[in-house]
Amino acid sequence: MKRPNEIISVENDSITEFQYKIPEWQIDQVIKRTKDYLKNPNDVSNIDDFLEEIKRDLIELK
Incomplete structure (x- = not known):
């Protein structure tokens, strides 16, 4: 099972994983x-x- 902070992204027909x-x-x-x-x-x-x-x-953060 993947940890919640791992995200899988599909770009250009390849899968990459990265931490958020x-x-x-x-x-x-x-x-x-x-x-x-x-x-x-x-x-x-x-x-x-x-x-x-x-x-x-959000406006205050700008």
Whole structure:
């Protein structure tokens, strides 16, 4: 069984494998969002609010 961080890519009729490292900022965001959720699991946002928040975060990263 392959580890989750291995990705197989098919390019030009050949298969290549490479490691993907999750960026630290993304790990931090998941930790933050998980902590926020665990503090108040009933306070969830709808998908539109969630996508807007992601859009704002991405704009700040530019």
